[in-house]
Amino acid sequence: MIEKKPLCPNRVRKITSSFAFIEHRFLRDGFFSSLCHHELLLYIFLVMAGDRKGLSYYSFDKICILLGIYVDEYIVARDMLIEKDLIAFDGRLFQVLSLPEKPIILPENPVKTREEMEEYDPATIHQLIDRRFGKNHKNIYGGKKHGTGEDTLSA
Known part of the structure; x- marks a missing residue:
């Protein structure tokens, strides 16, 4: 065994004021592995942003800027976390929920045709926008251009 x-005894973490927590079950029971990258990113953010009841009220544009993701990526991640029964959202307020008994694994509904890709796939939609407006089009929500440190408001 x-x-x-502690590897660095002089740097052991201490709870000194407010704090966030994630149950060990999140990792042990498969919740972690059931989420995609953007779902994990948003979930961890909401856990850190929430109060003791899991409540937070960051706006979608602020979340997108802080996480460095596009609005369509945020919407898909948010909706999947709701469907997987990990968060609740009323249009303004988020609540990180207590973990359900086991992870909810949703059936995949892969898009099959080009028309479905252009209508439902966020990456394809983003590529179409890039082709139409150019890769350096401004993010209408302000902040940084995706994947760069460049501020879109001054570009």
């Missing part, structure tokens, strides 16, 4: 002793 591995002896668990």
Whole structure:
């Protein structure tokens, strides 16, 4: 058995004021592995932003800027977290919920045709926008251009 002793005893974490937590079950019971990258990113953010009841009220544009994601990526991640029963959202207020008994694995509904890709796939929609307006089009919500440090408001 591995002896668990702090590697840096002078830097052991302490709860000194407000804090966020994620149950060990999140990792052990498969919730972590059931989420895609953007779902994990948004979930962890909402856990950190929430109060003791899991409530937070960041706007979608602020969340997108802080996480460096597009609005369509945010919407898909938010909706999937709702469907997987991990968060509630009323249009203004988020609540990180207590974990359900087990992860909810949704059936995949892959898009099959080009028309479905252009209508439902966020990456394809984004590529179409890039082709139409150019890769350096401004993010209408302000902040940084996706994947760059460049401020869109001054570009």
